[in-house]
Amino acid sequence: AIVSSKDLIDKYTTNMWILISSTWHDEIEKQLKELGIKNIKTYSLNEYVNNTYIKNGTSESYKRYFIEEVNEFEKFYNMLEDLDSRQVFKNLIAYRISGNLDCLKESSFSQYFHPKVHPVKGDVIIDGGGFTGDTVKQFNNYLHSCCKIHSFVPSSNNYAQMVSFIEVENLLNVTAVQAGLGEKIGKFCMNPIKDGNNPGYSISTERSEEIMVISLDEYVEK
Template identity: 25%
Template sequence: MSNSLKLFLENQLEFFNQHKRVAVFGAGSGGQQVIEWLRKSNITVCRVYDNDPTKHGIPVCGVEVFTPNKQIINDYPVVIASTWNKEIKQQLSELACTLFIDASITGLSNTPITSDWLTQLKWLEEQLVDDDSKLVLEDIAHYLEQPEKGMPKAKYEQYQHPKLHLIKNATIIDGGAFDALSSINLHHHYGLETKVTAFEPDPGNVLKCKQLIANYEHKEKISLIEKGVWDKEETLYFNSSNSVHGASSSANSQGDIQVPVTGIDIALKGHKVHMIKLDVEGAELKALQGAKKTILSDKPILAICLYHYFDDLWILPKYIKELNPKYRFYIGHHTNNWFETVLYAI
């Protein structure tokens, strides 16, 4: 594993091994996820800070939210859990905070932080085929340390890795179509004879999909399924795109809408699938589990987003390898910030 990433994770491990009672800075959705992750890691969250006065005094995950100030900021070590991490670091310095760490990305994980993370990331690096992919892990380390400096982007477009080649009349799954622009781009890039089946559950986004597809000159090649991809057929609560300011919708038991979801194995039963693209806001593992039979039988190319949970960096590749150890892995990154890291499995 890259020395930079190893050192970064060792520093995080040391911090959380030494400090079992902390305060969290950030009362939003990210902060709530980090609080749950800290609890999984046997760390007690004693206080929450946030700059939004409307949140002060209101419990988040059972912990009261306070205004950050010099009188109380050093009562506990501070764990940053917000996309405003750069600004919060500056604020903590101005408040003379003596001990804090940024877990705004690593804290978005399903597994507790242990030394096993180092083992898993080393495994991932050993599975990567080329140096460009391994360099992405180095770039991730630099970004985690200094997010304000940004992150290099791949020279190729997202979901269009140069090693990906499809037959002329391939069937492509676009899991998490959002507004269907990704579906159109996939169809245009991989050939006009390809067929794209797009999945999108959010009603607001479905309208956008229908409008964009209707105006596409090859609209007959793109079909839209108004469901999310999951491991089975059911109905879930979702945070709609409206509730998260136009971002992609995501499964959440406290969500503001209910939407139908299905498995790729169910929806595409009897159809051969040549490529599966997934950007489903943290439901990638569930979606892969719902495509198990398809992956085993058709061996499709996979383009799977890895950035929604930090530990998806190894959890998703490991699941794919368990299904078929012959898959070869590449990683590409497609924005200058944390988002849009993609696993390409061939």
């Protein structure tokens, strides 16, 4: 139920705590305190990360990995030509090591649509990891479907949803390919990531789902 600020003050602040669980917890807490409400508990995303990402050792593991491969990280950093990309890269490393979400800054532009690097009408777009059609929808909306999209979806479940999405939306400019992209043709076992926070998949030796992987060069030649 939605409660007005007046009812919140008159009826709910004397005998219960107000729990804030929102990305905008700082702003909400500030507004409540300005109303004179003090019995506030905040459960922020940073606390969630501290309870999972850091305590399960992921942060420490990444820190060791960074130290071991620091030369490779530096090579990649030097390959980035613009300052924005370099800053994003540094922010990601800082987040991975510290688990502090404040290291991640909101981008000034939408994903895939950089002011200087973005698709244009007539492009042939390779959508590597098309999931169930979310990126296809973004590209078509941006280009008014004036493009050709080849979307690679290795998971059989996601591929079925992608095909259904294409049929329902009558997307004549989209080709769904049930395969992953890699260095060369091969078959691999793929499993869902089971950490509860990641909807993706990982290549595994355990036989969960066998997928086909092809190279982009070989696909284009066909």
